[in-house]
Amino acid sequence: MKYMDSLKFGAPWALLIVSIGWICYQNVQIQELQANRHKRELSSNWLPKTDDDTTIFMPIYAQVSKKHIRKVCMEHFHSFKHYRELEKSSTRQPSPSVVKELKRKCSAEVSFGQPVLIGERKNPEGCAYLDGGHWHVCELSHGYTMLSFKGNRRLNSSETRAVQFLPYPFDGTDNMVYNNTMWYSESDRLIAYNLKTEKSNSIYLRTSLDPIYANSSSRLDVQAEEHGIWVLYRRRDEKILSVSRVNVHTMQIVSNWTLPSIDTSTMCNAFVRCAILYSVECDGTVTPVYDFYSHTYIQGRKTVWEGLSQPIGNVQYDPNSKAIAVYANAKIYKVPVLQ
Numbered sequence: 173m174k175y176m177d178s179l180k181f182g183a184p185w186a187l188l189i190v191s192i193g194w195i196c197y198q199n200v201q202i203q204e205l206q207a208n209r210h211k212r213e214l215s216s217n218w219l220p221k222t223d224d225d226t227t228i229f230m231p232i233y234a235q236v237s238k239k240h241i242r243k244v245c246m247e248h249f250h251s252f253k254h255y256r257e258l259e260k261s262s263t264r265q266p267s268p269s270v271v272k273e274l275k276r277k278c279s280a281e282v283s284f285g286q287p288v289l290i291g292e293r294k295n296p297e298g299c300a301y302l303d304g305g306h307w308h309v310c311e312l313s314h315g316y317t318m319l320s321f322k323g324n325r326r327l328n329s330s331e332t333r334a335v336q337f338l339p340y341p342f343d344g345t346d347n348m349v350y351n352n353t354m355w356y357s358e359s360d361r362l363i364a365y366n367l368k369t370e371k372s373n374s375i376y377l378r379t380s381l382d383p384i385y386a387n388s389s390s391r392l393d394v395q396a397e398e399h400g401i402w403v404l405y406r407r408r409d410e411k412i413l414s415v416s417r418v419n420v421h422t423m424q425i426v427s428n429w430t431l432p433s434i435d436t437s438t439m440c441n442a443f444v445r446c447a448i449l450y451s452v453e454c455d456g457t458v459t460p461v462y463d464f465y466s467h468t469y470i471q472g473r474k475t476v477w478e479g480l481s482q483p484i485g486n487v488q489y490d491p492n493s494k495a496i497a498v499y500a501n502a503k504i505y506k507v508p509v510l511q
């Protein structure tokens with residue numbers, strides 16, 4: 173407290189602002205380190221212990237009570253703190269107000285309509301992604317080219333708008349296009365390729381060599397929703413589902429989850445909407461199974477999608493058009509999300 177007082181009365185304003193910023197930053201850092209340590213403890217059953225055990229360095233500011241730091245941060249850096257809360261490590265339980273804020277961006281209480289047939293392709297294996305008013309279609313589960321269609325009608329009548337050539341081949345069908353950037357799997361990499369600027373970026377993910385779903389050739393499933401990019405996969409030589417949330421601009425992994433109670437090998441697909449993971453069984457039954465922000469398994473209301481052709485190749489939610497794209501046995505469907 174002495175330190176704060178001397179700052180308040182002895183130093184100029186600018187120094188106070190800088191100090192508050194520094195305190196908030198330290199506070200966030202400490203919380204993250206604690207969360208990371210907590211997570212390591214939690215996951216030590218699954219993962220080999222690493223030798224980079226983080227030491228928590230307590231700066232002089234830690235002498236100020238936690239409650240006080242929080243109060244200062246709240247008063248002066250509300251928006252900054254709020255931003256950090258959104259990007260916060262997953263292992264810490266967010267406060268109810270943060271969860272409420274997140275949920276306001278998209279209501280978890282939605283119902284799904286029935287699949288509407290939009291178009292048909294030649295290959296039983298393939299993919300279809302919806303990005304706003306545009307469709308992006310692939311013909312196989314491995315290749316370099318994507319076909320783009322403007323709107324449902326042009327997809328239906330097969331009037332291709334563009335043929336996109338990717339710099340690296342894609343693997344599997346559970347990739348996606350979000351805001352004109354294709355996010356896709358290639359061997360042990362997750363690639364983000366901007367279809368307009370032709371710039372690409374990538375990160376390494378050592379994914380299991382086994383497909384993530386039944387009737388699938390995808391090693392990972394990348395999904396976009398209101399809060400960012402999510403990657404569903406199993407780590408190499410592991411059987412349990414891992415989920416990583418990725419920053420859409422930097423491609424850094426923001427948070428990791430391991431969900432041992434969810435067995436993806438028996439489901440045909442999955443998607444994320446409003447920070448909720450939905451399983452899609454091979455018969456078209458859709459069930460909310462996990463809430464990422466409250467870290468809880470859930471057993472929500474099931475929806476049965478009738479009349480889907482089999483097998484299901486991909487199911488991706490598009491936050492821009494608030495609809496779900498499905499490719500199933502050469503048929504392309506769109507499922508509306510009803511708020």
Ligand SMILES: *[C@@H]1O[C@H](CO)[C@@H](O)[C@H](O)[C@H]1NC(C)=O
Pocket residue numbers: 289290291292328329
């Ligand atoms: C176009 O859409 C209609 C349904 O609106 C569907 O019956 C028809 O098969 C589609 N055509 C093609 C070529 O997929």
Ligand SMILES: *[C@@H]1O[C@H](CO)[C@@H](O)[C@H](O)[C@H]1NC(C)=O
Pocket residue numbers: 351420492
């Ligand atoms: C994607 O595009 C939509 C619509 O233009 C925009 O609202 C949203 O912020 C964009 N998302 C990102 C991560 O840039």
Ligand SMILES: *[C@@H]1O[C@H](CO)[C@@H](O)[C@H](O)[C@H]1NC(C)=O
Pocket residue numbers: 261416425426427428
């Ligand atoms: C998430 O997991 C990846 C892969 O193991 C690791 O490299 C990364 O540091 C983790 N990130 C966070 C924020 O825990």
Ligand SMILES: CC(=O)N[C@H]1CO[C@H](CO)[C@@H](O)[C@@H]1O
Pocket residue numbers: 386387454482483
């Ligand atoms: C069409 C098809 O390949 N269906 C298979 C999907 O996966 C389930 C579970 O492994 C099989 O029972 C189906 O035959």
